[in-house]
Amino acid sequence: MMNRLLLLLFGASATVLMFGLWIPFKALVAQELLALAWAETQARQVEARPWPWADTWPVAKLALPELGVSMIVLEGLHGESLAFGPGRMVTGEQGPVILAGHRDTHFRPLEYIEPGHRVQLQGQDQQWQQYQVTGTRVVDSRTESIDTSTFGPDTLLLVTCYPFDALDANGPLRFVVEAKPVNRPVQKDTVAAL
């Protein structure tokens, strides 16, 4: 009897753990597939879907050199796409660039980001746009919205959940990183990127 119970507990725990670990595993593997799709997007200048049934496609590559990470950014912010990579929020023509990602997978490194750090964003045209972090703050999503009119169209916002180590996935707090473009000759960076 005891053994049955133990086995049940064991099995259930292992299953839960597997389900849990499946999420970061998916996030890791998806980025590899996305890297291929991104290369294709850039080469053929089309919206290449990473796998045939995907409802999203890569739109940019994000790099945080100080934190040593880079990742492919997807279009849209629905739960499905966020599982595979950070998403770009649709803000209209004039709004800032807003990227959001999961705090426990792709945007986990944001925990250590600091003002002054570089943020690089590569668009479909292969140009790297250089940004510099101007500040970070924590907001309550129940009482505050992103007012796109207060940011210039050249602002980059990275959004993730906060606190980074919380277990509750539905918490109201968000961590917002604001970055402004750095005026540097674009040519040089393109060469470097090539």
Next chain:
Amino acid sequence: MLLSLLANPAVRADLYPQTTRTARPLINKRRWLRCAEGVSLWLAVLLMLFVHPLYAEASDRQAGQAEEAGQLYLVDSQGNRQQPALVLDSEFQVRVSGLLAETTLTREFRNTSDSWHEGIFVFPLPEQAAVFGLTMTVGERRIVGRIEPRARARETYEKAKSAGQHAATLEQQRPNLFTSRVANIPPGETVRVEVRYQQPVSYRHGEFELRLPTTLTPRYMPGELVVETATQWQSGWATATTQVPDAAEISPFTVRAADVDERSHRARIELAIDSGFPLAGVTSPSHSLVTETDGGRVVVRPEGREVLMDRDLIVRWRPLTGREPTAAVFHQQWQGEDFLMAMILPPDATGPVLRRELLFVIDTSGSMAGESIVQARSALLKGLDSLRPGDYFNVIQFNSQAHSLFARPVPAEGHYLARARQYVEGLNANGGTEMVGALSLAMAMEPAPAEGLVQQMVFITDGAVGNESALFERIRTGLGERRMFTVGIGSAPNMHFLREAARWGRGEFTAVHSAGEVNRALNGLFAAMEAPVMSDLGVRWPTGGNPVETVPARPGDLFQGSPLVQVVRGVPAGGELEVSGRLAGDRPWNIRLDLGSAAPASGLNRQWARGRIDELMDAARLQGEAPDEPAIVELSVQHGVMSPFTSFVAVEEQPARPAEATLDTEAVPTLLPAGSRDGMLRYPQTATAWPLLAALGLSGLMLALAMLLMNRRPA
């Protein structure tokens, strides 16, 4: 993470032997025991690695980052973040009789938490409302509020609040924007605050209309930020600027309906219309209505038990064709004084066709995003259609900057019109609402190269700005010969701005509630813009030699379909009222009205007092001085009508809150107007459940292993 991935198969591998252990020899058993011990040790280490930093860092962060964490927290007295505790219920009981509508607006603040609360709610009222009553009900006790000078009312309220007494106050921030505060709402209980106000019913183009605002479009605050320490009477999202020093008081947080309690921000509305003439029908562009006719009385309510407070309720009623009133007189005796209210509708008259120079100014600020900009664009296109050969026009759009399509007005000819249409269709809403820039651009624009043009401006906006007063001043001083007509857009426009801007601009205003309303609203406006129906108005009351005070003192020009409405004090209901003027085409016109047949009415004295207060405020603006505060306070207290310098306050004498209980303050948000997108984006959900699942899974495994070991040892 990789470590745990590796650990996982190991755990699963040693799962099978356990099930068949009974048949195993002792050596085997010992080996398994050791193996299990090893695995559980590994798991323990992993768990430590995984769980420990969670707590260590979490506590670290709380200590280090508390200060810079978001600026918009509702924090209670212990520094904990606060869940919304107050549920708001509203009920509008409106009684329309004659030309006035009297409303009893009951707000219930229900405290769902287990601590004492103060509730703050910034809400709109109709722009011509005369507020004349505040009653607070706690349990069985009803406390009638009294009117006091603003500063003294605040003091009374603050004193009662800190003494633990039930108290409520109502303050005027703008003629259409009020703040109500309710102190010491007991945990789990409800405090009801009843506000009573009256407003004139609009009568234009043969139709009566009443507008009940329930929410407001978040306003733009122009000017530089003023850095100052927040006082306890501030509660909004905006901080004071050089041009809007009270920004914090007129900027309640705006949330979506889904963000408030599902019982909160709902209103029950009922209108009883006693018009005195048979009605052809009651309609509403904003809600679907349920109508019950009871003799000469019609009771109207929106369909469904409650409506969401996310848009203005507009109710219109029309007399049977041919029964439209063209004149009416009402009489009231109040404290031994006579008050009369007269309404006279001049006949429609068409004059010669004028050639016009028309400037269209369209608001493309962020608050117009969503449904509003669509309405504004179609209103402007409709305006372009109304141009005739010989007219000149230009289009100006403004948000943070103003931009005009052409350098100067151009003839209304095919080529220019086509360019304008294309320009208008491409307009998007974004950025700030710098109206002064737009007005200056329009006012400084070089006139059209033609003689004898009538200059007009059509201003299309939701009026969502905080610096109304400065704008009226700019309109008054800078407009010159030009007339300004305003078109309100959206489901909760700032009608105070639209009405007053048109008044100072000697024009008319209209409001578009939905895209389907554009034609209806603008046809009326464009008809009015053809020419004022009547100018040089003279109104002579039978004063018997005594000086009388009329409101408005000097009526402006009348536009097609709009009546003259005047209230007078000190004239008994007898004799004849004579009104004269010049109709379009320079024809003299006059009419005599027998005052002896005046119908009895109530509330005329309040209407008169509210009008007098407005006149005093206007006079101050005209002379560029501060308003005559003592005179306004005296009028306000005497007639029991609120003013910018007086507030209502109600205080229960017995303290209710025990001295040791703390009081939390909560600003109740307003709802985002329907159809408005506002450039405000919600933050996305950016966390997964995997840390939770992994932690659960790991601790389950740990527990299982521990149990296994315990099980083995005795054997």
